[in-house]
Amino acid sequence: MFKIRNYINGELTEPQAGRFIDNYNPAGGEVYSLIPDSDVQDVENAVHAAQEAFPAWSKTTVEERHDVLSKIARLIKENLEKLAQAESIDNGKPVWLARSVDIPRATSNFEFFANAITQFASQSHETNQTAINYTLRRPLGVVGCISPWNLPLYLFTWKIAPALAAGNTVVAKPSEITPMTAYLLSEICIEAGLPKGVLNIVHGYGHTAGSAIVAHPMVKAISFTGGTQTGARIASVAAPMFKKLSLELGGKNPNIIFADCDYRQALETTIRSSFANQGQICLCGSRIFIEKPIYEKFKADLVQAVQGMKVGHPAKDDTRIGALVSKQHLEKVESYIGLAREEGGTVLCGGNRVAVDGYEKGYYLEPAVIEGLPNTCRTNQEEIFGPVVTLMPFESDEEVLGYANGVRYGLSCTLWTQNLTRAMRFATELEAGIVWVNTWLFRDLRTPFGGMKDSGVGREGGFEALQFFTEAKNVCIKY
Numbered sequence: 310m311f312k313i314r315n316y317i318n319g320e321l322t323e324p325q326a327g328r329f330i331d332n333y334n335p336a337g338g339e340v341y342s343l344i345p346d347s348d349v350q351d352v353e354n355a356v357h358a359a360q361e362a363f364p365a366w367s368k369t370t371v372e373e374r375h376d377v378l379s380k381i382a383r384l385i386k387e388n389l390e391k392l393a394q395a396e397s398i399d400n401g402k403p404v405w406l407a408r409s410v411d412i413p414r415a416t417s418n419f420e421f422f423a424n425a426i427t428q429f430a431s432q433s434h435e436t437n438q439t440a441i442n443y444t445l446r447r448p449l450g451v452v453g454c455i456s457p458w459n460l461p462l463y464l465f466t467w468k469i470a471p472a473l474a475a476g477n478t479v480v481a482k483p484s485e486i487t488p489m490t491a492y493l494l495s496e497i498c499i500e501a502g503l504p505k506g507v508l509n510i511v512h513g514y515g516h517t518a519g520s521a522i523v524a525h526p527m528v529k530a531i532s533f534t535g536g537t538q539t540g541a542r543i544a545s546v547a548a549p550m551f552k553k554l555s556l557e558l559g560g561k562n563p564n565i566i567f568a569d570c571d572y573r574q575a576l577e578t579t580i581r582s583s584f585a586n587q588g589q590i591c592l593c594g595s596r597i598f599i600e601k602p603i604y605e606k607f608k609a610d611l612v613q614a615v616q617g618m619k620v621g622h623p624a625k626d627d628t629r630i631g632a633l634v635s636k637q638h639l640e641k642v643e644s645y646i647g648l649a650r651e652e653g654g655t656v657l658c659g660g661n662r663v664a665v666d667g668y669e670k671g672y673y674l675e676p677a678v679i680e681g682l683p684n685t686c687r688t689n690q691e692e693i694f695g696p697v698v699t700l701m702p703f704e705s706d707e708e709v710l711g712y713a714n715g716v717r718y719g720l721s722c723t724l725w726t727q728n729l730t731r732a733m734r735f736a737t738e739l740e741a742g743i744v745w746v747n748t749w750l751f752r753d754l755r756t757p758f759g760g761m762k763d764s765g766v767g768r769e770g771g772f773e774a775l776q777f778f779t780e781a782k783n784v785c786i787k788y
């Protein structure tokens with residue numbers, strides 16, 4: 310069986326202890342490859358390689374870094390089909406989605422930060438014509454990047470690219486549930502001629518390899534995307550060591566639909582924002598608030614459309630909903646559908662397992678739409694992270710603003726209205742790091758990306774990411 314290997318000091322290596330973890334294909338529920346079960350020693354080797362590579366890498370010119378990162382971007386683009394197939398097999402997402410979104414975005418991440426670093430300017434301040442202050446922005450050293458399973462290569466490269474562009478060396482860990490494209494990226498980095506030790510990829514469990522990266526004293530910063538509970542655990546280790554921390558965590562995002570919206574667009578986008586990637590995107594709108602006058606019609610149209618979404622094998626082009634990422638996650642999502650029923654909700658459609666012909670052991674679930682629950686119940690307060698949405702009617706701006714903000718999370722919000730004054734007022738008052746008006750997941754990589762409240766700390770994207778991965782040093786010269 311194919312064995313994934315770590316990428317340490319420029320070489321593909323087996324874990325020191327020789328232990329491996331089974332890697333499942335969610336579409337068929339079978340083990341199809343093995344993942345290194347790396348431990349503290351592997352992380353130690355990776356951190357030392359990164360520490361040794363840092364002096365030379367941090368002294369390269371921005372043009373040199375631009376060139377090698379651009380080469381990695383080009384190789385990702387050239388390997389689009391191979392990477393898309395691998396992502397789909399590893400994660401269960403439809404291959405057309407990996408081909409059109411995940412892998413192109415990984416290319417863009419490297420292209421974007423290869424260019425952004427050439428434009429990253431430092432500030433200067435003249436003080437009363439007697440002194441000049443200027444700010445140096447220096448790379449931090451060895452940094453740790455830890456990413457989740459939902460958008461594997463997309464989020465992995467979103468961290469690695471700015472870290473490398475800014476002149477840091479990196480020890481990174483993808484989710485052990487979806488390691489394959491990170492492994493293929495290590496092959497690409499070797500082909501691109503990335504100097505050894507500049508990027509090190511250690512595979513394995515979060516509680517072993519992940520926590521060893523976080524706790525390592527030579528690792529100066531942690532950029533983490535994942536669950537809120539894990540984020541809190543990481544912060545409790547990293548904060549007393551005064552590491553820089555960027556935490557992109559969970560969400561329970563509201564999708565607010567006013568009666569004056571562009572109805573067709575709101576409906577079509579809501580189908581996507583609810584169920585894209587099997588609902589396993591931190592930005593999915595899982596609580597849908599619909600203004601009373603259009604509630605019944607929107608509900609009927611949504612349910613009809615959702616019932617028409619084909620749940621099927623990820624390799625098929627007509628599959629709208631592929632497999633959930635793991636058996637454990639499938640069971641978690643199902644348990645929330647059970648909880649919704651216990652809490653008095655009505656499941657309007659979906660929520661049952663699907664046996665796909667020839668792949669009966671795969672982790673397939675019909676997308677579910679639920680109504681009749683208050684905003685305060687657990688179903689509406691906790692992140693489910695699957696193909697499950699709830700519908701709630703509302704009558705006034707004040708009422709829905711209260712609902713939208715009435716959760717511990719604050720990642721993103723989508724708003725559908727033609728009323729500009731209302732849109733601008735909501736954009737100000739919503740407790741969310743990202744507000745979309747009349748659109749969803751419309752991304753510009755220059756914008757700050759991240760959440761408020763329990764959805765995280767810090768922002769990624771554009772110069773925010775380059776600022777995170779550098780230390781500001783002010784120099785004041787009196788004249």
Ligand code: NDP
Pocket residue numbers: 455456457458459482483484485486513514515516518519520521523534535536537539540542543556557558559560590591592692694720759760764765
């Ligand atoms: P987890 O928090 O379980 O894991 C994320 C990563 O952290 C994995 O690589 C995991 O390894 C690792 N990890 C786990 N425990 C530790 C630890 N103690 N120390 C260091 N690393 C650790 O999240 P999921 O992978 O389940 O991803 C889903 C979550 O990610 C959802 O909550 C979702 O909302 C959030 N997310 C947030 C986004 C955002 O931008 N705000 C975007 C996408 C997802 P292992 O796989 O072995 O557990």
